[in-house]
Amino acid sequence: MKNLILSTAVLALTAGVAAAETVRLGTEGAYPPYNFLNDAGEVDGFERELGDELCKRAELTCEWVTNDWDSIIPNLTSGNYDAIIAGMSITDERKEVVDFTQGYTQPSPSAYAALAEGVDVNSAAVAAQSSTIQSGHVATTGATLVEFPTPDETVAAVKSGEVDAVLSDKDYLNPIVAEGGLVFIGDVYLGGGIGMAFRKSDADLRGKFDAAIASMKADGSLNALLDKWEIEGKF
Structure with a gap:
């Protein structure tokens, strides 16, 4: 019985270690x-x-x-x-x-994208994903910050005309701009x-x-x- 109890304890300990890994x-x-x-x-x-x-x-x-x-x-x-x-x-x-x-x-650039050039990103309505360094940056400018839960929604807001521009990681926006419909209008370096x-x-x-x-x-x-x-x- 003692051996059984000991074996059970060892197995339990081993399982705990495996789970921790x-x-x-x-x-x-x-x-x-x-x-x-x-x-x-x-x-x-x-x-x-x-x-x-x-x-x-x-x-x-x-x-x-x-x-x-x-x-x-x-x-x-x-x-x-x-x-x-x-x-x-x-x-x-x-x-x-x-x-x-x-x-x-x-650190890599964040980028503004819009339907056309000429948007003043310091006074326009700018979309950004909430709780990101991009939304934090827009809040420090004179722009009107419009936050969305997902990055897809920020882009959709620009395409629908709900906002004037979007600020997001340029790596994320590159393929979207390449598809057509949006153009880059400026870069900014944020974060570390x-x-x-x-x-x-x-x-x-x-x-x-x-x-x-x-x-x-x-x-x-x-x-x-x-x-x-x-x-x-x-x-």
Whole structure:
């Protein structure tokens, strides 16, 4: 009986350790080319490939969780997943709540897009996704900020004439402008690059991913991945 009890305890401990090694990665799944859901309903894009490779290098088993952008940090801090990898720019304001890895992109431009040139972005109605560095920037200008929950809605608002322009990551807007209908009318650099975010209590876990990012920078594989997904901000 004692052996049975001991064996059961060991199995329970082993299961707990295994569970602890499964890291849940939270992403939005709606911000191509960084992250999106493919036709099979699976997380895809630059950050899917990056996250899978980082987990491999850190010798961690990872699973993906999607979450609306507006609540992505609160649901990290409440324990619904263990890290955010979702095109999140590193900012001083966010650092008050979460800890970031080093950036896996250099700071890259945000861009204004409109139906035609000649829009004064400092006095126009400008759409931006809520809780982003772009919405924060528009709020500091003389423009009228109109926020939307998703990036797709910001673009739709411009096309419908609800607003005069949109401000978003240029990497996101590039294929949309290339399709026609919108034109770029200006760039602005915001934030300190994009990184993974962690709870402040998870320094060890953050350190494992930080080391993996550094190794991808060192061997050139990170730049190759940025090239593949046509994302600016190479190292």
